Amino acid sequence: MTGIDLAAQPALRSAYRLQWEAAQQAWVLLYPEGMVRLNGPAAEILRRCDGSTGVAALVSDLERAFGASNLRDDVCEFLSEAASRGWIEFAG
Amino acid sequence: MAGSNSQAEARGPGPPLWLLAELTYRCPLHCVYCSNPLDLAAIDGELTTAEWQRVLREARALGAVQLGLSGGEPMLREDLAEIVAEGHALGFYSNLITSGVGLDERRIAELRTAGLDHIQVSFQDSTREVNDFLSSTRTFELKLKVARLVKSHGYPMVLNVVLSRLNIDHVDRIIEMAIALEADFLELANTQYYGWAYANRDHLLPSRTQVERAERITNAYRAKLQGRMKMFFVVPDYYAERPKPCMNGWGSVFLNVAPDGVALPCQAARMLPGIAFPNVRDASLAEIWNESAAFNRYRGEAWMREPCRSCDERMRDFGGCRCQAYLLTGEAENADPVCALSPLHARVTDVVARAQGDPAPPARPLIFRERRALPRASGSRS
Numbered sequence: 001m002t003g004i005d006l007a008a009q010p011a012l013r014s015a016y017r018l019q020w021e022a023a024q025q026a027w028v029l030l031y032p033e034g035m036v037r038l039n040g041p042a043a044e045i046l047r048r049c050d051g052s053t054g055v056a057a058l059v060s061d062l063e064r065a066f067g068a069s070n071l072r073d074d075v076c077e078f079l080s081e082a083a084s085r086g087w088i089e090f091a092g
Numbered sequence: 093m094a095g096s097n098s099q100a101e102a103r104g105p106g107p108p109l110w111l112l113a114e115l116t117y118r119c120p121l122h123c124v125y126c127s128n129p130l131d132l133a134a135i136d137g138e139l140t141t142a143e144w145q146r147v148l149r150e151a152r153a154l155g156a157v158q159l160g161l162s163g164g165e166p167m168l169r170e171d172l173a174e175i176v177a178e179g180h181a182l183g184f185y186s187n188l189i190t191s192g193v194g195l196d197e198r199r200i201a202e203l204r205t206a207g208l209d210h211i212q213v214s215f216q217d218s219t220r221e222v223n224d225f226l227s228s229t230r231t232f233e234l235k236l237k238v239a240r241l242v243k244s245h246g247y248p249m250v251l252n253v254v255l256s257r258l259n260i261d262h263v264d265r266i267i268e269m270a271i272a273l274e275a276d277f278l279e280l281a282n283t284q285y286y287g288w289a290y291a292n293r294d295h296l297l298p299s300r301t302q303v304e305r306a307e308r309i310t311n312a313y314r315a316k317l318q319g320r321m322k323m324f325f326v327v328p329d330y331y332a333e334r335p336k337p338c339m340n341g342w343g344s345v346f347l348n349v350a351p352d353g354v355a356l357p358c359q360a361a362r363m364l365p366g367i368a369f370p371n372v373r374d375a376s377l378a379e380i381w382n383e384s385a386a387f388n389r390y391r392g393e394a395w396m397r398e399p400c401r402s403c404d405e406r407m408r409d410f411g412g413c414r415c416q417a418y419l420l421t422g423e424a425e426n427a428d429p430v431c432a433l434s435p436l437h438a439r440v441t442d443v444v445a446r447a448q449g450d451p452a453p454p455a456r457p458l459i460f461r462e463r464r465a466l467p468r469a470s471g472s473r474s
Contacts (some may be wrong), residue, residue: 014246015209015210016250017185023154030158031185035109035185086322
């Protein structure tokens with residue numbers, strides 16, 4: 001539904017940097033003159049967008065790490081949103 | 093502070109997330125809308141490299157994460173790469189905000205090595221004639237060269253163009269230029285009327301028709317580009333019905349350090365009378381941010397007057413901009429008169445009315461930013 005290819009490998013775009021900020025007790029996404037404070041799930045997904053992990057593998061990794069199942073739709077929805085905001089791009 | 097009782101103040105301020113380091117007020121350009129103070133000649137004694145590095149360390153310890161390196165023209169600081177390197181080591185995301193003048197192959201390589209994250213290049217227009225007129229320099233070709241240099245080094249690039257009556261009708265050509273230069277972001281920032289822009293307001297304020305056309309064109313490009321180049325259109329607040337939440341509130345997330353070490357809640361606040369802004373040479377940033385009278389002055393809501401004091405929207409826009417309230421009403425505690433609820437809203441609408449149709453040219457000529465005492469400089473300090 002979201003048009004996300006499960007084999008594609010998402011990566012943060014070059015202007016973006018993910019960083020843990022102790023002062024905010026949160027992961028933040030930094031970009032030119034801007035910053036987004038991420039909630040837990042968003043940060044966990046973006047941390048795995050390394051340009052070499054496919055979406056399917058990323059989903060299984062998250063399901064394993066959090067002892068959850070059926071995360072695929074939520075993850076794809078978030079990735080689609082992140083791509084439309086220009087945070088990530090897809091390789092492969 | 094004595095007499096403050098709001099919850100926000102009781103908890104103490106949050107961290108200053110943004111540090112804007114105005115490294116110098118020196119600049120080779122003479123832009124008619126410059127946000128630097130009018131009395132540039134009266135300000136001297138720039139912070140040293142070591143002092144800036146200390147400011148960065150203290151700001152980072154307080155929680156600052158975005159670092160703006162601005163001016164004036166920051167490239168005029170020969171020690172820029174040393175300052176950037178310190179910021180990089182501390183974990184800042186660093187943004188160089190430059191006119192492009194002085195950014196050559198050698199220095200961009202030096203900045204890359206130092207860990208600079210991003211470069212914003214300003215243009216005054218998409219045409220050589222208007223760019224060079226508004227900045228009173230021959231810099232258009234140079235800026236094109238610098239923009240290509242920035243991209244060839246793999247940097248994300250923001251192009252910033254300040255819009256006014258004198259260039260806003262070129263907005264389609266400005267967008268085309270940004271696309272051709274492969275900008276990642278384009279800021280179309282309508283002039284904010286402080287500093288030199290306030291002195292030149294009657295020349296610069298566009299008509300409503302101009303603003304609406306520019307916004308329409310920008311939106312059409314936005315739809316066409318589908319996020320390939322992000323565009324920000326900063327609406328001119330004189331045309332709004334409610335004030336902007338200026339700086340997200342005084343002393344809320346933004347900390348500005350001026351070239352001489354004066355710490356400010358925004359670039360313009362320096363001209364507010366009766367406030368002793370602290371200097372980083374005399375106190376730590378922690379003391380300045382958390383405890384100084386200047387930074388606590390308009391935090392929370394205890395300082396507000398009517399109509400803000402009882403307004404439902406007071407925690408959304410914080411009564412707007414203190415500097416604009418002062419400039420247009422004479423008192424910083426008043427509601428920003430951009431607000432239609434302000435009893436002094438006519439101070440804005442009268443100016444706006446004068447900008448419609450085909451007004452006669454203003455009586456006073458345009459003033460170009462210069463580092464010398466102005467004939468009417470005393471008026472800027474009141």
